[in-house]
Amino acid sequence: MPERLMLSIGTKKGLFVAEASKTRRGFALRGPFGPGVPVYTTLIDNRGTPRLYASSCNPFFGMKVLRSTDMGKSFKETKSAPAFPKDDGRALANIWSLEPGAGKKDLWCGVEPASLFRSGDGGDTWEMVQGISNHEHARKWQPGNGGLCMHTIIRDGDRVHLGISTGGHYLSEDGGATFKASNQGVGAGFAPDPYPEFGQCVHKIVRHDDAPGRLYMQNHGGWAEWDGPGGRRPDIGVLRSDDHGKTWRSIAKGLPSDFGFPIVVHPQDADTVYVMPLVPETRTCPGGAPAVWRSENGGDSWSKLVKGLPKKQSYFTIQRDAMDIDKLKSPALYFGTTTGQLWIGRDGGEEWECLFDSLPPIHCVKVAVV
Amino acid sequence: MPRRGRPDCPGPAGGATLAAVAITVLVPSPLRPYCGGASELSLSAPSVRAALDEIERRHPSLHRNVCDETGAVRRHVNLFVNTSHVRDREGLDTALMPGDVLTILPAVSGG
Numbered sequence: 422m423p424e425r426l427m428l429s430i431g432t433k434k435g436l437f438v439a440e441a442s443k444t445r446r447g448f449a450l451r452g453p454f455g456p457g458v459p460v461y462t463t464l465i466d467n468r469g470t471p472r473l474y475a476s477s478c479n480p481f482f483g484m485k486v487l488r489s490t491d492m493g494k495s496f497k498e499t500k501s502a503p504a505f506p507k508d509d510g511r512a513l514a515n516i517w518s519l520e521p522g523a524g525k526k527d528l529w530c531g532v533e534p535a536s537l538f539r540s541g542d543g544g545d546t547w548e549m550v551q552g553i554s555n556h557e558h559a560r561k562w563q564p565g566n567g568g569l570c571m572h573t574i575i576r577d578g579d580r581v582h583l584g585i586s587t588g589g590h591y592l593s594e595d596g597g598a599t600f601k602a603s604n605q606g607v608g609a610g611f612a613p614d615p616y617p618e619f620g621q622c623v624h625k626i627v628r629h630d631d632a633p634g635r636l637y638m639q640n641h642g643g644w645a646e647w648d649g650p651g652g653r654r655p656d657i658g659v660l661r662s663d664d665h666g667k668t669w670r671s672i673a674k675g676l677p678s679d680f681g682f683p684i685v686v687h688p689q690d691a692d693t694v695y696v697m698p699l700v701p702e703t704r705t706c707p708g709g710a711p712a713v714w715r716s717e718n719g720g721d722s723w724s725k726l727v728k729g730l731p732k733k734q735s736y737f738t739i740q741r742d743a744m745d746i747d748k749l750k751s752p753a754l755y756f757g758t759t760t761g762q763l764w765i766g767r768d769g770g771e772e773w774e775c776l777f778d779s780l781p782p783i784h785c786v787k788v789a790v791v
Numbered sequence: 792m793p794r795r796g797r798p799d800c801p802g803p804a805g806g807a808t809l810a811a812v813a814i815t816v817l818v819p820s821p822l823r824p825y826c827g828g829a830s831e832l833s834l835s836a837p838s839v840r841a842a843l844d845e846i847e848r849r850h851p852s853l854h855r856n857v858c859d860e861t862g863a864v865r866r867h868v869n870l871f872v873n874t875s876h877v878r879d880r881e882g883l884d885t886a887l888m889p890g891d892v893l894t895i896l897p898a899v900s901g902g
Contacts, residue, residue, distance in 0.1 A: 481867045481897040482822065482856035501852075505860045512859035 426747060427493060427791050429473055430757060431460030434781035436475045438493035445753055448776050454496040455487055462742060464519040465789035474544060476516030484513050486544045492791065500545035503530050503538035517570040531571030535562055535585045553583060553591060553600045558619050562588040565622050572741055573626045582626055582666055589621035592666050606669035608657030610644030615651040624682045625741045632691035636662040638669060642679030643701020659696055661720050672720025677707050683744035688752055692719045695754060695770060697739045705736040713754065713770050726766060729773030742785035757783025809837030814887050816842065817894040825853035839870060840883035842893055857895055867898040
């Protein structure tokens with residue numbers, strides 16, 4: 422069977438799957454799966470026989486993990502979802518991230534309240550990862566507007582990077598057994614100390630295989646006019662690390678706003694990175710004119726990509742996991758909006774087209790070749 | 792056949808040891824896949840808490856839909872003994888009488 426391009430789209434009202442040939446013409450949409458239930462994360466797992474996973478965050482009956490073994494044509498609940506031990510005192514409120522582990526059926530799952538779980542059997546059973554879930558800081562983390570969520574899990578050999586809102590960036594160098602807060606240079610605009618040890622509202626982190634040690638972070642920016650204790654904190658929103666996340670520096674100069682949620686790196690060029698700046702107060706597109714901003718030199722300068730996007734009267738938000746990029750030769754970007762539009766940016770975002778314009782509010786978008 | 796919607800009866804005097812009694816649990820349609828498709832469960836329990844414990848033993852997946860890991864009934868799930876919400880009686884300690892009907896219902900909420 423020829424390779425296909427698959428999009429998984431998590432929305433407020435369930436999961437949608439869109440599929441197209443590698444020409445990206447004629448995406449066929451199916452769903453919703455888990456209808457009526459919010460989906461905050463998905464995973465297109467193409468290790469071996471492709472599997473699709475999605476969190477199904479049921480406000481009535483609790484959290485589920487959905488799994489498809491037929492390329493997203495049908496989904497069933499796994500035998501169990503992550504759950505805190507009975508004597509822990511915490512209860513699962515949301516599932517924010519699903520990532521592949523080392524083994525073919527290994528999965529990692531970040532949840533709310535911020536904790537990490539692992540499965541060795543494709544999501545049927547789960548075990549809490551003590552090193553971060555019961556970290557000495559864990560009971561001091563505070564929820565952001567979206568809840569106290571562990572939204573980013575990046576595995577890099579024995580290193581594991583976690584993004585927590587609001588907790589900051591945590592790094593393990595022993596495969597996830599132990600973690601340290603690693604936030605030097607990561608600012609916080611909502612605390613008296615502008616650079617605390619932990620507690621930052623990290624929005625998303627990405628890395629690239631071809632640039633060992635480099636990470637990009639979209640942090641909670643928008644503090645250029647802050648006049649409270651500690652003074653102004655401009656440009657703390659978009660950051661880069663070149664030492665495996667031990668120190669971070671701003672790369673926000675040149676952007677119209679350092680506030681945003683997603684950050685995406687080009688699959689073939691570690692110097693090319695994309696963000697979607699938003700007005701910090703409203704979390705909507707500046708001037709009602711959405712634009713993806715691209716840097717082709719690792720964040721030294723930025724240019725905007727707007728061809729085909731609305732020029733006015735568009736006040737949506739793009740959530741932290743609602744932008745992705747495919748891995749084809751000339752990759753396309755995809756982003757979903759809180760107004761239910763799914764956009765494709767062909768040729769690395771040079772030209773935009775709305776694929777679907779009336780989906781439920783979109784929480785997350787993932788793309789893969791399967 | 793259990794009696795449906797009969798007036799609620801007061802439980803035994805406080806402090807008395809409760810004896811398990813036969814009751815019926817009504818399961819709403821979204822949760823029936825978690826108990827083999829059954830719309831009703833027959834079980835013996837002296838209180839709502841004990842009934843939930845029995846549900847956890849027999850149908851752990853069903854219990855997980857009704858209660859979170861701490862044992863608390865989920866925020867948007869309501870439990871009724873006959874026609875009374877358990878919060879208007881003794882909560883999970885509400886005593887059950889023979890023939891009582893414990894109804895699990897999702898709350899009206901969302902958007």
